[in-house]
Amino acid sequence: MIKFLDLHKINNRFRDAFQASFSKSLDDAHFILGQNVTAFENEFAAYCGTEHCVGTANGLDALTLILKGYVELGKLQKGDKVIVPANTFIATILSVLHAELVPVLVEPDADTYNISIHTDKSIFIGAKAIIMVHLYGQLADAEYFKKIAKDYNCLLIEDAAQAHGAVANSQIPNSKSQELIVKSQKPKANKAGNLSDAAAFSFYPTKNLGALGDGGAVTTSDSELVEVIKLLRNYGSIEKYTNKIIGFNSRLDDMQAAFLRIKLETLDKDNERRRDIAKAYLRGITNSKIKLPFYDGSKNHVFYAFVIEVDDRALFTAFLDKNQIEWLIHYPIPPHQQEALQGFSYNNLPLTEKIHKRIISLPMSPVMTEQDIQTVIDVLNTY
């Protein structure tokens, strides 16, 4: 059986370090917002190239607290429109609803599955925020949406739950501005987490940077927003038993922060391995019945998922089952067709609906062996 994602094998690589870290935490007994949270926040902000990182309980809360934070700051008002890709995990849309804002769903690009740069611009009129989801680990076109956000006076937010460590291709938007950059002023790498006003990450165990439980974070260089999110995640309080605003309990667990610090060191290497596996699949799978994903060969993709399309999915998944290859669907039902999201009005979303019927995710993880990869390729070529 080729596993879709062998979490045991992934985490077993760090067993000794995890155990040492657990023992230390047990001795320190500072379980809530302890030194591991602060250290991880500093390390992850430095990794993403932002001034700040605030740990949260999970990725959904990271998104929700960004939006609620902007509401607290008066930059968003209840009922404001937020542009969200229709083709995403439901959490992106839930965060908008939890913040009492109105999601406006837009169709993806048929090749990258990300929010399309060909979206009719009239949809941005009156919108107050845009959430770019870097779906499956591939960066959305941040340069384009930064411009849109500026032109339409919108906040730009990243849902980077699937894209830890992805680096944008164009560090410099165009050749004219390139001339203006003095050699010594090297621009910071444009990376998931620093491509917008604020970004949300999930450290759900299956993510490229996954904890041993739930976890999330916001990265941003907006100090005002950071102050509010630090209040919101902790009952509206910075000073114990003094509550400034109506907050939540959504803190990153200190033990999870300790585990994440250990795994962060291997993230770039793991992402490189994922890209190598993707390249092997793209070279090796030559079956015309299978649509392979678009990939430009750069570091702008970290292959959280390797997603293919087929015409008859039921037939194909039965074939994979017979050949002992695990698969998943990210995601089988689009959010706007979920029972939970009935009662809202949406634009027509035929492309989103079509994609959801055709996609399948193949095994992808940094611990796959060469033999596993070759088996997947060989089996797919006989379909």
Ligand SMILES: Cc1ncc(COP(=O)(O)O)c(C=O)c1O
């Ligand atoms: C695109 C996207 N957004 C948001 C989330 C929510 O993250 P979490 O499960 O940590 O709440 C996830 C992951 O599950 C995700 O894949």
